[in-house]
Amino acid sequence: MQKVDVQLGERSYPIHIADEFSALIPELADAAQVVIISNPVVAAHYLEPVAALFPQQPKHFLLPDGEAYKTLASFEQVLSFLLEQKMSRDLVLVALGGGVIGDLTGFVAACYQRGVRFVQIPTTLLSQVDSSVGGKTAVNHPLGKNMIGAFKQPEQVIINTQVLQSLPAREFSAGMAEVVKYALLGDRQFIDWLLQHAAAIRQHDAAVLAQMIQHCCQMKADIVSRDETEQGERALLNLGHTFGHAIEAFMGYGTWLHGEAVAAGMVMAAKLAHSRGWLTEAELALTIKLLVTFDLPVVAPASMSINDFLPYMKADKKVKAGKMRFVLPTALGKSTVVADVTESELLQVFA
Template sequence: MLELNVELGERSYPIFIGDNLLRDSERLGSFLGQNRPVIVTNETIAPLYLDILINTLHEHQPLVFVMPDGEQFKTLQWFERLNAFLLEHHCGRDTCLLALGGGVIGDLTGFVAACYQRGIDFIQIPTTLLSQVDSSVGGKTAVNHPLGKNMIGAFYQPQAVFIDNRVLNTLPSKEFAAGMAEVVKYGLIYDADLFARLEQHSDEIKAQHPQLLPQVIHRCCEIKAQIVAQDEKEAGLRALLNLGHTFGHAIEAHMGYGQWLHGEAVAAGMVLAAKLAVMRGWLSEQELTRIVTLLVNYDLPTSAPEQMSCQDFIAHMRKDKKNKAGRIRFILPTAFGRCELIDDVSEAELDTLFSR
């Protein structure tokens, strides 16, 4: 088993990566203590892994809340429903929520944990590659609004993250590919060696090599933990983790949440960011080709939706959380393993970008 920590003082917590962690009653139980567990999951994950987790925690007599599966359900309505469930079952501050699912479950459960009775414990048990390498780590919790993705939320850290390698065995290939977009992102923003390893071992990683894939997941979590430890609330450095997300969130919002998977939108967004970097002379055409080729090798889209115009993008990007003083801010790669945050992109530059 692999283990690392997110170092945030009194809010520090461990990340465990290994096989059959869903069955580790001793380790899971140690984070529950006397707390009352409530498992939050969705209709896709429940038939696969809910009974395993219930059996693991049977001594704690967990409650279960099951919601529909999909980004379109990460809303204030389902936030309210989970809060109502907790109230109906007389859950107090000694409750611990267990987020058993992907990014939607983790984000919504964490936001409820941050707000219910002004804060209760929660544990992340991510079941998608994307949530394992990204959304389960770092304490970003939120729900979507029709006018913007993740616009209503809080920074709230979990007690622990349990990444069970075995759950990826049932992950659809399309979801696995979406997770790889975030993995590629880490290579671009922070670790050129990771990017090269993703190029060299794409077949083994796609086949979920039992040693290689957990090491890749560990490296991604390690990078994010290091960044979050330095900038928990995205005052500066952490914003670099949003490479591809300014464009990607615009795609998700415009196309309708759930029409494009988050990772798919981020992949297309990374290509747009790289093209913008090429236009500025920060990346070469050859480097852009490497990025596009790698994303294609992991079965990801590399073009924005044809029906989206430059003005469509701008309208959505004006609502991005990174913006300051009304200026849209972008993360652009300047080399493999290095990115910069900029706010001086003109509409004319964007017009040129989308006409390429």
């Protein structure tokens, strides 16, 4: 087992990485009330072994699978279930699934009776390396992704790398987009490591995947520990997301997977940086090569023009004082947040 600690004072918590479902910390294992939130696809494989972590039989609530169900309607359904079951404030919620389940369960945990404990058990690569760590919780709105939510840290994160063996290839590739993001925004050596281990990663080599996941979790844990509520440095984790969220919202949630949209968004950000002279032609090409290596899209949907992107980008959470903000690479392994991108510059990305 490998362990990464998210250092947040009294709200610090561990991330356990193993090839099985690890035992819970005693305080959670002894919880009087436990509800597992999942979807039918994940539950068919993993509900039973996760329920076995608890001495009592937990209740469970299943939501339909997919980004299309990360909504206020689903949020209300879970709350109604908890109220019907007369769950109290000593409840522990368990998010068993990918980013949709994790984000929605965390938002419920932040709101139910003004806050209850919860555990993240991510079952996709994307959720294991990114969304399960850091306490961002939210649901989508037709006018924007993750626009309604709260910061709510889990009590712990349990990562079982073996679940990735049954993950569909498209979902695995989508998760690799977030892995590549960490390399591009802050770790040049990690870029080389990913290229050197690309074959092993694509073959789901257990030891290599565990090392990769731990590295990403450590990077995110360090950033979150320094900037929990995204007042500064944590905004860098949105590399590719301003463009990517626009793609997801315009195309319809679930049409493009989150990681696919972020991958195309990172290339758009890299092209913007290249137009400013921050990235060389070779660095732009290496960015694209890295994403292509893991079967990710590197161009935006052909049906989208700049006029389709702008309304979503102007309503993005990162907008301040009416100005759009973008995370742009200034070199491979280094990024910054800018608020002076003009529409004429954006046009060059679509040229």
